[in-house]
Amino acid sequence: MTGRWDVLVAGGGNAALCAAIAARRAGRSVLVLEKAPKFYRGGNTRHTRNMRCAHDTATGTLTGPYTGDEFMRDLLRVTSGNTDETLARMMIERSYDMLEWIQQQGVRFQPSLGGTLSLGRTNSFFLGGGRSMLNALYRTAQRLGVEVRYEHEVTEVEIDGRSFRAATVTTPEGKTRIEARSLIAASGGFQADIDWLKQGWGERADNFLIRGTPHNRGSLTRALIDNGVQQIGDATQCHAVAIDARAPKYDGGIITRLDCVVFGIVVNKNAARFYDEGEDIWPKRYAIWGRLVAEQPDQIAYIVFDAPNLEKFMPSLYPPVQADSIAELAGKLSLDPHQLTETIHDFNAAVVGGRPFDHTEPDGNRTEGLGIDKTNWAKRIETAPFYAYPVRPGITFTYLGTRVNDRARMVMKDGTPAENMFAAGEIMAGNVLGQGYAAGIGMTIGAVFGRLAGEEAAAYVA
Amino acid sequence: MSHSTPALIEADRLMTVCNSCRYCEGLCAVFPAMELKRSFTDGDLNHLANLCHNCGACYHDCQFTPPHEFAVNVPGTLAQVRAESYAQYAWPKAARPLFARHGTALALGLMVTTALFIAGFVAASDPGALWSAHQDDARFYALMPHNAMIAVFGAAFAWMILAITMGARAFWRDTGASQTGSRDHAQAAHDAARLTYLDGGGMGCFNDDDRPDDRRRMWHHFTFYGFLLCFAATSLATIYHYLLGWHAPYSWHSGPALLGIAGGIGLVIGPIGLLSAKRGRMPELGATGFRGMEVGFLLILLLTGATGLALRLLGETTLLGGLLALHLGAVLTFFLTMPYGKFVHGLYRYLALARHARDLRHHKTAK
Numbered sequence: 150m151t152g153r154w155d156v157l158v159a160g161g162g163n164a165a166l167c168a169a170i171a172a173r174r175a176g177r178s179v180l181v182l183e184k185a186p187k188f189y190r191g192g193n194t195r196h197t198r199n200m201r202c203a204h205d206t207a208t209g210t211l212t213g214p215y216t217g218d219e220f221m222r223d224l225l226r227v228t229s230g231n232t233d234e235t236l237a238r239m240m241i242e243r244s245y246d247m248l249e250w251i252q253q254q255g256v257r258f259q260p261s262l263g264g265t266l267s268l269g270r271t272n273s274f275f276l277g278g279g280r281s282m283l284n285a286l287y288r289t290a291q292r293l294g295v296e297v298r299y300e301h302e303v304t305e306v307e308i309d310g311r312s313f314r315a316a317t318v319t320t321p322e323g324k325t326r327i328e329a330r331s332l333i334a335a336s337g338g339f340q341a342d343i344d345w346l347k348q349g350w351g352e353r354a355d356n357f358l359i360r361g362t363p364h365n366r367g368s369l370t371r372a373l374i375d376n377g378v379q380q381i382g383d384a385t386q387c388h389a390v391a392i393d394a395r396a397p398k399y400d401g402g403i404i405t406r407l408d409c410v411v412f413g414i415v416v417n418k419n420a421a422r423f424y425d426e427g428e429d430i431w432p433k434r435y436a437i438w439g440r441l442v443a444e445q446p447d448q449i450a451y452i453v454f455d456a457p458n459l460e461k462f463m464p465s466l467y468p469p470v471q472a473d474s475i476a477e478l479a480g481k482l483s484l485d486p487h488q489l490t491e492t493i494h495d496f497n498a499a500v501v502g503g504r505p506f507d508h509t510e511p512d513g514n515r516t517e518g519l520g521i522d523k524t525n526w527a528k529r530i531e532t533a534p535f536y537a538y539p540v541r542p543g544i545t546f547t548y549l550g551t552r553v554n555d556r557a558r559m560v561m562k563d564g565t566p567a568e569n570m571f572a573a574g575e576i577m578a579g580n581v582l583g584q585g586y587a588a589g590i591g592m593t594i595g596a597v598f599g600r601l602a603g604e605e606a607a608a609y610v611a
Numbered sequence: 612m613s614h615s616t617p618a619l620i621e622a623d624r625l626m627t628v629c630n631s632c633r634y635c636e637g638l639c640a641v642f643p644a645m646e647l648k649r650s651f652t653d654g655d656l657n658h659l660a661n662l663c664h665n666c667g668a669c670y671h672d673c674q675f676t677p678p679h680e681f682a683v684n685v686p687g688t689l690a691q692v693r694a695e696s697y698a699q700y701a702w703p704k705a706a707r708p709l710f711a712r713h714g715t716a717l718a719l720g721l722m723v724t725t726a727l728f729i730a731g732f733v734a735a736s737d738p739g740a741l742w743s744a745h746q747d748d749a750r751f752y753a754l755m756p757h758n759a760m761i762a763v764f765g766a767a768f769a770w771m772i773l774a775i776t777m778g779a780r781a782f783w784r785d786t787g788a789s790q791t792g793s794r795d796h797a798q799a800a801h802d803a804a805r806l807t808y809l810d811g812g813g814m815g816c817f818n819d820d821d822r823p824d825d826r827r828r829m830w831h832h833f834t835f836y837g838f839l840l841c842f843a844a845t846s847l848a849t850i851y852h853y854l855l856g857w858h859a860p861y862s863w864h865s866g867p868a869l870l871g872i873a874g875g876i877g878l879v880i881g882p883i884g885l886l887s888a889k890r891g892r893m894p895e896l897g898a899t900g901f902r903g904m905e906v907g908f909l910l911i912l913l914l915t916g917a918t919g920l921a922l923r924l925l926g927e928t929t930l931l932g933g934l935l936a937l938h939l940g941a942v943l944t945f946f947l948t949m950p951y952g953k954f955v956h957g958l959y960r961y962l963a964l965a966r967h968a969r970d971l972r973h974h975k976t977a978k
Contacts, residue, residue, distance in 0.1 A: 195674040259637035278634025404631035486755035
């Protein structure tokens with residue numbers, strides 16, 4: 150159709166499609182504008198693999214119950230309480246329903262993937278991964294009559310007071326103006342815009358790798374904030390993990406992640422350790438190392454371990470750097486051989502150990518007497534060949550975005566709710582995630598707020 | 612690990628990518644099999660390639676397929692490795708070039724054998740029999756005595772069994788499928804009979820685009836079970852002839868005839884469906900350089916089925932002689948080319964499924 154749409158959805162990932170499907174099922178005309186070409190559609194959803202939803206009993210694909218209360222406790226822990234609790238509780242409450250609703254839209258689940266057993270109870274894994282999930286949502290949306298246009302980026306918005314009127318859309322053929330009775334912004338974070346990242350991180354951002362889509366540059370986020378919508382979060386907050394430094398600048402995805410910090414030590418370019426590698430078990434330690442490496446000189450670090458550990462963790466795309474001695478390894482990494490030898494010598498001498506090694510829970514094998522001790526899983530690095538992975542901060546998505554209320558409605562600068570503007574997904578993730586991250590929660594934010602935004606927009610238009 | 616062909620080198624690269632991701636492990640047997648290893652010999656990769664049913668789901672589910680710079684195309688790469696593996700294990704070695712020129716071999720074989728049968732019919736009895744055998748009580752045996760038929764087809768069948776066994780033995784050894792037990796074979800038979808892994812993890816396999824449908828599995832069932840029914844018809848007829856002394860021709864409601872009619876229908880519908888699916892299928896999902904082998908195999912099955920049915924329908928007309936020559940030519944060509952074409956895919960896939968069943972069993976025990 151042409152003319153005025155009931156619901157205009159900016160974005161093409163999980164949040165956008167859940168919004169589009171919900172609004173379309175309520176009988177509204179829905180136009181989805183996706184900035185990327187078809188293959189790259191869906192932003193970071195392409196790279197996801199699971200979603201964290203509350204459930205009271207085990208299911209065919211979940212190994213046990215995960216109540217809303219436990220979910221809330223986990224969220225408070227990973228964010229250090231830095232969350233909008235009302236919104237968070239609402240989201241968790243609505244996540245109960247999401248498991249069934251999303252399957253009704255054609256998404257299929259499977260038991261947790263090999264190498265991710267620690268998430269088997271809490272997280273629902275998509276059969277075939279995030280792109281399979283996304284393909285299912287697109288098939289459903291298009292079958293229902295949602296219109297999807299690729300390579301259409303919303304770059305400007307016309308807002309009259311608290312009310313959205315029209316969007317300027319940039320396409321390969323030029324700019325067009327599209328009117329709609331409501332807007333759902335689900336266009337992701339801005340992490341692919343390095344200049345914007347620099348506003349928070351300074352020149353350090355030049356050394357960051359972007360794990361997902363190169364298309365999320367936050368043009369709509371900027372336009373909304375410039376036109377009176379209230380900003381939430383600051384430009385430094387994001388989901389960042391330590392990934393292989395050899396990964397491409399954009400879109401390296403899951404296969405560049407390294408989960409071997411606990412099996413050795415991590416040193417910076419001065420061949421010095423800088424953080425307790427044994428602080429906590431997988432899900433938590435995974436999400437802190439991006440920021441830790443970002444604080445190191447040149448934003449680079451090296452995970453060093455020895456032969457017995459090579460196959461104890463999930464394999465990744467690039468082979469580790471290998472050498473028969475620590476000095477040789479240092480040479481290959483362009484580190485000072487004497488310094489690295491000394492760091493490892495000191496570490497080995499401080500290992501107390503003596504308990505059975507168990508990387509699935511804090512095992513009490515620690516060092517004693519170092520400036521920075523390793524408090525669990527400490528084992529001497531002594532058996533050749535020696536290995537190292539170079540790592541850099543890998544940004545998954547940013548948290549700065551638009552403030553929303555508990556109906557997914559955007560909030561204006563003066564604190565009043567917008568009339569017909571809603572937001573879902575990464576663009577409003579900062580409402581729930583003031584800092585920190587828990588695996589699969591980005592998809593929960595996208596699906597729950599997406600569906601809610603779609604329903605609310607449909608109700609407004611009615 | 613070094614590998615002997617570009618396709619194997621690419622398959623090895625992809626297995627490293629896939630093993631780092633594992634998002635596809637719920638789709639089929641290939642990815643769980645891959646997860647059991649971190650380095651792969653040629654034999655391991657040939658095993659994985661033959662375990663792949665080419666449903667295409669992982670191509671559409673993968674975030675790294677072209678145009679992504681990681682350029683991951685598992686079904687296309689494994690299809691290439693698989694097609695090349697057929698030749699790699701074939702016996703005798705001198706016959707290996709036949710795989711890449713299978714279409715030509717089939718066409719030539721069909722022309723030569725059909726012509727020879729016609730010549731034989733004419734030489735064996737009077738030239739007019741070619742057009743009048745339908746009035747003779749002995750029907751085809753008026754054209755070609757039963758013992759002559761048994762001699763020709765028995766010899767071709769024995770050669771085929773020998774060559775296929777030698778190929779399967781080489782595949783079995785190289786892909787390391789020792790210590791498979793009866794449980795593993797039962798599992799493999801079950802998965803082969805159902806085509807468990809040709810359903811994209813439950814939503815159907817992919818063909819023309821990114822929407823799944825399950826028709827290829829259906830067409831394959833028509834073909835495979837049609838083939839088995841035809842085989843059963845021939846076997847039953849052999850029992851009738853030698854054990855019970857009941858000699859052909861058999862009436863349409865006899866056991867061999869009913870089995871043959873049902874099988875013939877399967878061998879007509881199935882290959883036509885598969886040929887049409889193949890025509891619309893995304894080319895990146897398949898191998899290059901083996902079109903003749905893939906299409907030829909379906910065409911010879913179709914011709915065998917269609918001429919068999921035609922003999923049943925038109926066996927009492929003057930067309931009997933010509934149809935019989937064509938049917939026998941098709942069957943004989945099929946027998947002789949079976950070890951050197953697409954037919955071996957069924958056997959190697961079965962063996963791969965058996966090894967996979969064993970590997971999973973051992974893996975569980977080891978845990």
